[in-house]
Amino acid sequence: MNTTIIIFGATGDLASRKLLPALYRLLQKGDLDGCTIIGVAHDHLTAEQILKNTKQYVKNWDDRIWKRLESIVSYHVVEFEAKHDYTKLAEHIDAIEQGKKSNRLVYLATAARYFCTITRYCAEAGIAKRISEQDRSWNRLAYEKPFGHDLVSAHEINRCITHYFDESQIYRVDHYLTKEVVDNIALLRFTNVVLEPLWRNTYIQNVQIILNEELGIKSRGSYYDTYGALSDVTQNHMLELLALIAMEAPEKLSGHYIRQQRADVLENVKVVDAVVGQYEGYRQEKGVRPDSTTETFAALCLQVKNERWNGTPFFLKTGKKLEKKETLIRIKFKNIDCLLEQEYCPSDSNYLIISLYPDATFSLVLNAKKPGKSFEVAPVTMEFCHSCVFGDSVPDAYQTLFEEIFKGELATSVSLREIEASWRIIDAVKSKELVVHKYEAGSRGPSEAMRVFSKKHGVGWSE
Numbered sequence: 346m347n348t349t350i351i352i353f354g355a356t357g358d359l360a361s362r363k364l365l366p367a368l369y370r371l372l373q374k375g376d377l378d379g380c381t382i383i384g385v386a387h388d389h390l391t392a393e394q395i396l397k398n399t400k401q402y403v404k405n406w407d408d409r410i411w412k413r414l415e416s417i418v419s420y421h422v423v424e425f426e427a428k429h430d431y432t433k434l435a436e437h438i439d440a441i442e443q444g445k446k447s448n449r450l451v452y453l454a455t456a457a458r459y460f461c462t463i464t465r466y467c468a469e470a471g472i473a474k475r476i477s478e479q480d481r482s483w484n485r486l487a488y489e490k491p492f493g494h495d496l497v498s499a500h501e502i503n504r505c506i507t508h509y510f511d512e513s514q515i516y517r518v519d520h521y522l523t524k525e526v527v528d529n530i531a532l533l534r535f536t537n538v539v540l541e542p543l544w545r546n547t548y549i550q551n552v553q554i555i556l557n558e559e560l561g562i563k564s565r566g567s568y569y570d571t572y573g574a575l576s577d578v579t580q581n582h583m584l585e586l587l588a589l590i591a592m593e594a595p596e597k598l599s600g601h602y603i604r605q606q607r608a609d610v611l612e613n614v615k616v617v618d619a620v621v622g623q624y625e626g627y628r629q630e631k632g633v634r635p636d637s638t639t640e641t642f643a644a645l646c647l648q649v650k651n652e653r654w655n656g657t658p659f660f661l662k663t664g665k666k667l668e669k670k671e672t673l674i675r676i677k678f679k680n681i682d683c684l685l686e687q688e689y690c691p692s693d694s695n696y697l698i699i700s701l702y703p704d705a706t707f708s709l710v711l712n713a714k715k716p717g718k719s720f721e722v723a724p725v726t727m728e729f730c731h732s733c734v735f736g737d738s739v740p741d742a743y744q745t746l747f748e749e750i751f752k753g754e755l756a757t758s759v760s761l762r763e764i765e766a767s768w769r770i771i772d773a774v775k776s777k778e779l780v781v782h783k784y785e786a787g788s789r790g791p792s793e794a795m796r797v798f799s800k801k802h803g804v805g806w807s808e
């Protein structure tokens with residue numbers, strides 16, 4: 346069946362860097378046959394200009410595919426808050442569909458403050474309709490993270506959008522949930538007897554979730570300054586990773602079941618400690634307030650209050666303009682009760698490292714004997730490298746995200762329970778009114794974070 350994809354915020358950074366390149370790849374794969382794409386925003390631009398911006402982000406360029414993309418993309422100017430603009434948009438869509446029955450995906454790549462208005466006007470203009478999934482065609486709406494800016498706003502947005510659409514039509518998207526390695530976490534845990542029985546506080550000392558970025562905020566100053574590191578990546582990507590690591594086995598690895606397990610974890614998370622920072626020079630960035638106290642760095646110590654995890658801290662650390670880009674989960678196992686003479690006992694324990702960036706790998710760090718006559722112990726790594734085994738064919742997260750929405754797979758969408766629970770955690774951190782520590786661009790973050798976490802919690806983030 347034909348599908349019409351309507352992207353609100355089509356002139357923004359996300360659309361040009363991620364959404365349109367992902368749609369290009371789907372077209373290349375032959376998965377967009379019969380689809381049309383309508384970009385929508387308030388800027389007076391043309392489809393050609395928007396696609397020109399996108400070109401630099403498209404890998405494996407093929408002129409034929411590009412021409413086909415050009416032939417299915419159009420652009421329509423809409424002031425998000427001007428109701429009558431939606432009537433014209435509806436006419437534009439009808440003219441393109443020419444009376445053929447089509448699925449419709451409305452993708453809101455806009456600031457969350459527009460979610461309610463856009464949803465309401467789309468519903469009133471008939472751009473998307475409340476239709477049950479039993480119907481032959483579907484109408485779905487995807488909302489980019491962050492969904493709101495705190496618990497109250499998330500609740501308000503949800504109240505508004507569920508007034509117009511059924512929960513089954515709503516996708517609160519988080520592209521981390523469609524990363525290939527992330528998808529693998531649950532499988533790795535529940536299908537390996539060498540891991541599953543150890544996956545608890547008895548054997549795990551701590552879990553570190555690290556999302557370090559080398560880049561700053563680029564052209565996204567005004568967006569970033571409203572949200573900061575806690576709302577931009579911690580409330581969503583990092584807490585979803587925590588939920589996947591800590592959840593109980595779902596009855597099925599899909600939709601409703603997996604969402605329920607993730608929510609159960611997030612509802613039991615308590616904040617133990619937090620340090621925030623801002624890189625030197627942030628206030629001079631375009632779009633940032635000159636007296637901004639927005640955090641560009643956050644380090645948290647969290648506790649999951651349940652039988653499995655009591656006593657095992659979860660450490661989260663993220664920041665912009667740090668020394669290097671690196672995204673990983675490091676699971677530190679407890680030290681063994683060593684039965685050998687002291688001199689042969691390892692000084693360090695085992696680790697499982699799940700790396701999302703720069704490489705997609707799972708590494709198990711074990712202790713082994715160094716070559717030679719003495720019994721000196723050294724850490725050695727057993728590694729599963731995704732591209733070495735499966736080639737470089739790992740799909741991009743946004744490509745998978747579109748595919749999952751087309752299939753109607755809800756596991757990649759975050760449920761309201763998860764959204765509310767994660768905002769509750771972030772609101773609790775923000776209510777502490779923390780001092781914002783300065784840090785040098787290109788460093789490891791504020792020295793205060795290193796001090797607090799190593800002194801109080803014994804974590805140096807890199808061991």
Ligand code: BG6
Nearest residue numbers: 490520558577578582672702742
């Ligand atoms: C986005 C954030 O959701 O995730 C960005 O808005 C961040 O600030 C990005 O850079 C990180 O995603 P990835 O896939 O590059 O790790």
